Amino acid sequence: MAATFQTRDGYIDDGPLALPDHPTLANYRRVLRSDFLSYLLNTALVTAVCAAIVITLSVTVGYTVVRARGRASRRIFQIFLLGLAIPSQAVVIPVYLVITKLHLYDTLLAVILPTAAFSLPVSVLILVGTMRDIDEELYESMALDGASPTRVLLQLVVPLSRSGISTVGVMSALHAWNGFLFPLLLTQSKSNRLLTLGLYDYVGEFRVDTPALLTAVVLSIVPIFLVYLFARRQLISGLMGVGGK
Amino acid sequence: MADAAKSGGRVSVGRAGVGRPGVVWALPGALFFVFFAVAPMVLVGALAFTDWDGIGTPSWTGMSNWSRLWDDPETHQAIWLSLVLTVLTWVFQTPLALLLGVWAAGRQRNRAVLSAIFFLPLLGSSVALALVWKSLLDPNFGLIADIGPALGFADGDLLGSSKGAFGAVLFVTAWQFIPLHTLIYQGGARAIPRSLYDAAAIDGAGTVRQFFSITLPQLRNTIVTSSVIMVVGALTFFDTVLILTKGGPGTDTTIVPYLMYKNGFQAFDLGYASAVATILVVVATTVSLLLVRLTGFAAMRSTREGM
Numbered sequence: 216m217a218a219t220f221q222t223r224d225g226y227i228d229d230g231p232l233a234l235p236d237h238p239t240l241a242n243y244r245r246v247l248r249s250d251f252l253s254y255l256l257n258t259a260l261v262t263a264v265c266a267a268i269v270i271t272l273s274v275t276v277g278y279t280v281v282r283a284r285g286r287a288s289r290r291i292f293q294i295f296l297l298g299l300a301i302p303s304q305a306v307v308i309p310v311y312l313v314i315t316k317l318h319l320y321d322t323l324l325a326v327i328l329p330t331a332a333f334s335l336p337v338s339v340l341i342l343v344g345t346m347r348d349i350d351e352e353l354y355e356s357m358a359l360d361g362a363s364p365t366r367v368l369l370q371l372v373v374p375l376s377r378s379g380i381s382t383v384g385v386m387s388a389l390h391a392w393n394g395f396l397f398p399l400l401l402t403q404s405k406s407n408r409l410l411t412l413g414l415y416d417y418v419g420e421f422r423v424d425t426p427a428l429l430t431a432v433v434l435s436i437v438p439i440f441l442v443y444l445f446a447r448r449q450l451i452s453g454l455m456g457v458g459g460k
Numbered sequence: 461m462a463d464a465a466k467s468g469g470r471v472s473v474g475r476a477g478v479g480r481p482g483v484v485w486a487l488p489g490a491l492f493f494v495f496f497a498v499a500p501m502v503l504v505g506a507l508a509f510t511d512w513d514g515i516g517t518p519s520w521t522g523m524s525n526w527s528r529l530w531d532d533p534e535t536h537q538a539i540w541l542s543l544v545l546t547v548l549t550w551v552f553q554t555p556l557a558l559l560l561g562v563w564a565a566g567r568q569r570n571r572a573v574l575s576a577i578f579f580l581p582l583l584g585s586s587v588a589l590a591l592v593w594k595s596l597l598d599p600n601f602g603l604i605a606d607i608g609p610a611l612g613f614a615d616g617d618l619l620g621s622s623k624g625a626f627g628a629v630l631f632v633t634a635w636q637f638i639p640l641h642t643l644i645y646q647g648g649a650r651a652i653p654r655s656l657y658d659a660a661a662i663d664g665a666g667t668v669r670q671f672f673s674i675t676l677p678q679l680r681n682t683i684v685t686s687s688v689i690m691v692v693g694a695l696t697f698f699d700t701v702l703i704l705t706k707g708g709p710g711t712d713t714t715i716v717p718y719l720m721y722k723n724g725f726q727a728f729d730l731g732y733a734s735a736v737a738t739i740l741v742v743v744a745t746t747v748s749l750l751l752v753r754l755t756g757f758a759a760m761r762s763t764r765e766g767m
Binding site: 395 | 483489490497504514594692695703744
């Protein structure tokens with residue numbers, strides 16, 4: 216942090232941990248004047264769309280797994296459980312093939328689709344856990360009213376699993392915000408660049424200007440940190456839930 | 461009823477079935493996931509038998525990628541490095557995360573504050589974190605220039621030596637992921653019934669005894685879960701390697717995913733890279749099947765959520 220207010224020469228002379236002699240905001244100006252803001256907007260867009268897709272799909276899948284009868288829904292759950300351990304790196308080549316065949320290469324959508332897909336297993340797992348805790352009697356009383364599945368979902372399941380849904384939202388957003396491999400391999404042009412890739416790029420652009428590079432790093436974490444301040448409970452409880460039985 | 465749900469996915473009708481969703485509700489999510497994650501996993505195995513430069517259409521070449529893989533010393537080294545890294549990661553991270561997690565599970569206020577700070581690395585991307593460490597480890601301007609000699613690197617060029625670079629990858633990833641596993645253990649430790657400790661205390665068991673007789677056995681499932689996440693994670697430390705060492709010096713930190721990247725997206729030999737990726741898929745799936753078997757996840761009725 217301290218280094219981001221340091222001039223480049225000061226950094227070279229005094230080393231990384233020294234407090235700056237002449238605090239300066241020049242690094243921040245320099246980073247903001249580069250394409251940083253456009254990367255930030257792209258990333259925000261990707262993050263928002265990913266979270267929306269993940270929430271919609273994992274809520275419907277979770278609802279089905281918990282409430283539908285028959286073997287098919289159990290099979291679907293098993294697919295997602297197995298999917299927990301598919302490393303995205305191992306399948307990035309076929310994903311690249313699929314994306315180019317769909318003519319999506321070098322678009323934000325190319326990043327959004329696989330990123331959202333790889334957030335689904337954990338999200339489904341979390342939501343199935345939450346939704347199973349909903350009282351059976353509540354379902355029965357709604358059934359007595361002759362409620363359709365849609366009404367049960369919207370009036371009973373969604374309100375009662377709000378904590379799980381926000382956990383899923385926060386975790387998938389974090390995943391999308393910090394994703395690196397898909398942006399690296401599926402986009403190319405500067406106008407579609409995301410923050411993590413932008414940071415990686417700054418290594419070349421700023422070369423020995425470490426304070427400017429670290430400034431970009433700090434700026435990239437600020438938005439996530441703000442979310443963390445508000446959504447700390449959801450994030451922590453979601454991750455802790457993995458360890459409980 | 462089960463037939464109705466199976467055959468058409470139509471909403472089943474009947475007394476107990478009113479308001480239950482048909483399987484069709486899960487189809488969008490399931491198909492989406494299958495299309496972008498499961499099908500590619502199968503496809504990567506098929507691409508491993510082709511020659512493909514990333515632009516044209518893959519052409520069938522039979523076993524040639526595999527025989528090349530079999531003879532390639534760089535691949536042998538990569539598999540070996542990945543295995544060593546995975547084992548060392550587990551040995552290094554598990555005891556630390558376990559102890560920290562059990563400690564943080566206490567309800568004392570100062571612990572809550574400390575753990576809130578401690579969890580911050582969870583927020584950053586591996587790219588951001590690796591960049592910070594890379595600048596700290598820079599032999600000319602970084603912290604390592606000052607403390608390197610004490611660690612046995614007189615010129616501070618830690619990343620330039622093969623042991624040092626490997627150690628750096630191990631250390632930086634541990635620094636990044638121990639908080640995650642600490643949190644998992646914290647959740648597990650909080651789920652242990654208080655009464656067990658009370659009973660042990662009455663019997664005169666001390667803290668150490670309680671840890672080994674109650675905490676460890678009770679955390680069995682948590683240890684399995686965390687270990688699997690750790691192992692699959694360690695098999696795929698790609699971002700950190702790319703930024704910190706670029707697989708070097710030479711090929712001394714080229715682990716399997718980096719080897720795949722190098723062959724696939726730098727040399728554009730995607731067929732061969734697919735064969736390398738297939739190794740990853742097989743290992744990771746084996747580990748995950750073990751997880752499902754050992755912890756009985758599929759039979760799980762309820763996770764402890766939202767504490």
